[in-house]
Amino acid sequence: MRDPNHPAPTQRRIAVLLRYGLASLYAWVVADRLGVLGAADNPAVVWGDFDAFLEYTATLNPWAPRALSDALGYAVTVVEAGLAVQLALGYRQRLAFAASASLSLVFVTSLVLFAGLAQTPGFIAFTVCVGAVSAWLFRNATPMARLRPSGVAQ
Numbered sequence: 001m002r003d004p005n006h007p008a009p010t011q012r013r014i015a016v017l018l019r020y021g022l023a024s025l026y027a028w029v030v031a032d033r034l035g036v037l038g039a040a041d042n043p044a045v046v047w048g049d050f051d052a053f054l055e056y057t058a059t060l061n062p063w064a065p066r067a068l069s070d071a072l073g074y075a076v077t078v079v080e081a082g083l084a085v086q087l088a089l090g091y092r093q094r095l096a097f098a099a100s101a102s103l104s105l106v107f108v109t110s111l112v113l114f115a116g117l118a119q120t121p122g123f124i125a126f127t128v129c130v131g132a133v134s135a136w137l138f139r140n141a142t143p144m145a146r147l148r149p150s151g152v153a154q
Contacts, residue, residue, distance in 0.1 A: 015093075018131055022100055023087035026080045033077055053077075060110040079103060100132035 031037050032046055033053040040048030047053040050073075057073035058066060079099070086096045 019087050019090060019093065019096075022097075022131055023084050026084035026087070026100075030077055030081045030084065050077075060107075060114050062114055076103070076107075097132050104132055 028037075029046075032048070033050050035049045037045045038048065039045065040052060042048070047056070054070050054073045057076070058064075058069040061069045061072060064072065080103070083096055083100055083103075086092065087100070
């Protein structure tokens with residue numbers, strides 16, 4: 001009989017797929033920014049180099065001086081590379097999912113506010129945000145057996 005305090009095999013598989021999917025996306029965007037995937041005119045390449053990414057970062061942060069905007073671009077890249085590794089290894093998953101959800105929510109908000117909704121359809125940030133929030137909620141879910149008072153029949 002299955003332990004009611006542990007997720008079912010299907011739930012574990014879904015969590016693993018979410019985790020590896022997010023890790024792959026973060027690794028992909030970092031590789032794109034660093035030019036590993038080729039030039040910006042290649043299919044599936046958005047930035048092609050870090051300078052193009054920093055230009056777009058400045059667009060999404062018009063309130064910030066350029067030096068601060070560039071620092072944000074570097075910081076976000078380091079955080080996303082770290083999240084890719086952390087999620088791939090499964091280390092401190094709740095923290096990784098919460099950080100991923102927060103980071104993508106900030107990006108989506110900046111995208112909508114400063115680039116406009118018309119510029120957002122090609123960005124996968126919405127999917128990343130929903131995936132990270134879903135994974136975080138899934139990891140923080142309490143199995144129903146823990147919610148029942150002791151002695152109550154199942």
